Amino acid sequence: MDVKRMRAELAADPALGTGNLLTTLITRGEGLDDPALTFDTPVDDHPPWQPMSLNELEHRVTARAAELHRLGIRPRDPVAVYVRAAADQALCFLALARIGAVPALINGNLGSGLAAEYIRKRLASPVVITDAAHRQALRDEGLASQSMVDVATLGAGDPRLAPPPFQHHPDDPVVITHSSGTTGLPKAVAHSHHSLFAAVRHRLTLPKAAALDRMLVILPPGHAAMVIALSVALCNHVELALCSRQNGAYVLDVIEKWRPISVLGFSATWSDLAGVDLATRDLSSVQAWWNTGDCAHEPHIRHLVGAGRRYVMTSEGVTQKAGSVFIDGLGSSEMGHSQFFITHTPDTDRYRRCIGRPHVYTDAVVYDDEARELPAGQVGQLGIKAPTLSLGYWNDSELTYRTRRNGYFLTGDLVFRNEAGYFFHVDRLVDAVDIGDGNWVYTALAEERVLAACPEVLECTVVAVGEPGEVRTVILLTLHDGGEPEPDLVAKVAAALEPPVAATVAGVLTAGDGVLPFGATGKVRKALLRDRLLSGELLGTAAAVVR
Template identity: 25%
Template structure:
């Protein structure tokens, strides 16, 4: 991909000023939020109930597609309202947590918005977790109701006695369980349009009320509950349309106005809805724009090509891994996917060469990327098209309602180009961590979220992530906290020292590797240690390689492991990037 002659036709600052001026669809104003002057989108939905109502306005258009199941926006809305009234009848009150533990299914959005309309805090649980991991978050959140699919319920059942606050369990896609089945309450997917047209529950919701409780890895290795407000979640829906409008101005074109008569856009949804990227950026954007979401049962590049063709998908993506594999599969099969015009990804570092790879595979595609985290309710920085081509190593500039600073260890702002900690604030930043005032005070300081990422930012605001301060690695968009894996390795009877390090991977970004020291006389093999870890961790957290170290691992005077000196152990594991 190359930049067109005469680009840019408009300076970045001028484009942003025009788009955010009063009267514009992307107008920005300032409000006080938790005592901090905060820029907000004037026309963004103030709460997720408002976003829900906007989604319902798309009526009979198809909203959700899963295998041979289809649901309209109206059917989805009736099912969510029906479930909300049932939750209220169960005793759920405003602020209670309702946990959702299931893979991507049409019921997932219904359960989430049913909880929200009941005034509850929707609490998605990671469907990849083991039974004890799921039970920990269920107990930690104090959820009163759990809605789970068969596979998650089977994992959880032996541990439900460890969740004293839990009062009711609702099951879906599960036969033979004692839990009440969700279809008995809302019917099968294809029957949602025939549900009674019931009124919304009469529950007052404020933009700053708690709305979501997502779990992410914490500094101790235990997941932390991240509490997001209605405004934080709803803010995200403005990111993509704003970025597209800015791209048009930068090219010298007039941004497209919404056209209700235009063909419906459709996005392939492959990333899990228990992540904020899928829940807020994908699901929320589909509700806002009336887009169709095509859900995959399990990621498979060849099957994805068929689904994109069959459904006429215009968008795809998720994490860089997905974009790499989709492009490679299309190129190998000789399929250009003519309906596909956008591939967007984030959640993990993306190689600069990915832009070229997408251009080679999909001539009609506009590549896009951004940066966000659970604590920013998904998208915080974003760019696409020519700006991305011009800055292929960048995750883009912050959105106009978002502020960013690069700071040194003393908290002083650094000039453009300098490297320091990436600190952010905005209406999409969450209010803190659930029942963890110490972690909240450490991460949210004087109105700023300290991300733990090391970055630099140029004069136009384009951000490039350089490294991570936090001891965490990201495998294909999944956060893995090294200390959690190390604690499991230490539980092996023959392991007396252990460290987990990232191994570079061409499409996943990085994978976990482990270096361990064994007790004298031990005959444990790397394979045996991996098998032990697999019995205690979700599969994506298990080290892909284990190296046995002769002697204790090197440490500094303070007793901290010298990780950098151990990276040599995995240098031969790094594979070359795809050609």
């Protein structure tokens, strides 16, 4: 098939969007029997790791749409999807979108207590699609009155009884995803038919990326980035594999088994891989690592680009070189897609939390607290205006409008830009603490500095609290191989920090098992650590004190 022609025609189709992509491709009738989508768990009678064609995918999606319609699901009904397997998340999304309902995808790693509260308060959804692992847990949390649909039964629907595909308007809500929940109850983020497809459409107008083929997605399958990756793969006629787990050991096994060319994930997985000697694993198929969500740390990026291979243009033509490419991009559920990009190879050296330049569809500003634009070099809040932005927060118009100023979405990130137009990320607004005299503890920037200066440190988490007349900062370190800290480690950590920040350090701790509280996406829940620091627990009993 002529993929170049297909991509151009899809980009020019004004009706195409996230909600009708599969049905549009089926109607076009091209490449329907080619391998398209692979799951790591069985689907009905289809075994794991055996690719599905578009025809097979359409059959299974239509069967699920028919069963959901038989159960009374109708257009614009919000339906919670709380399952573990990537296959169940993807197929439920496609089936619900086909009938015009609004799937609310919930990370299967989210604790049942938070999930139940999220369903009640954020979604107010009367229907929950769930699996055996989560069903009883939700009932134990008081959701017995909800209509529970067993995801394992949906494949038994009769595709012939499915209603006609829903005709989406560009602004129709097409999926609800949620924030990471590191500060408390996750927020429900609503995406539209066109907004979640805007960046995909833009990519279709550009030459197809050389490393786009054979994509492995190791993102949490309930995340908006999974939906985007699914759209990217289907539009570009490339094979895609979706993983249900994101831990490093599993990911490495999958890479060796499935042989992807590109791997898409979050920074938490790259951190997990940082403790593995990649030379002992066969990663020769990988040409590119794609990161979204939080920007990645320099040592973790350098670790990954040392593996795999890449192709470069030379005076003698295209040549294969050792080492891969890492494409970093800052994004969030609310942004709908990463808004910045920067490419790293073994030969590049633009780090120090540089997130690159904005995409051409992105208008990025740096605001002070009064929404006045700041000049280059000054830290402020990141504001984004882009066609990818979500509709807002489901059932929470107040929060939706509180995060909008002057037509821009305030992301909650603190950044600055330089004169060349590159942006640098220093922290999340909720995690930074004002020291006074123009100085701040930027916890993410401090982590970056420590990791870069202390190669024996595998991971670093910095938390700070401000109390009347005092700022206290605690640094928690995970060492390579779980080793004991060297005598000069505290001095090295202090030297890596700016002097005003180093003066606030109340303790440098080794983070043993169970000390760091992680959220569903693998992020450290700093809000809980701040509570423990204020209560005295963190410096008292929760970790081994180095200083």
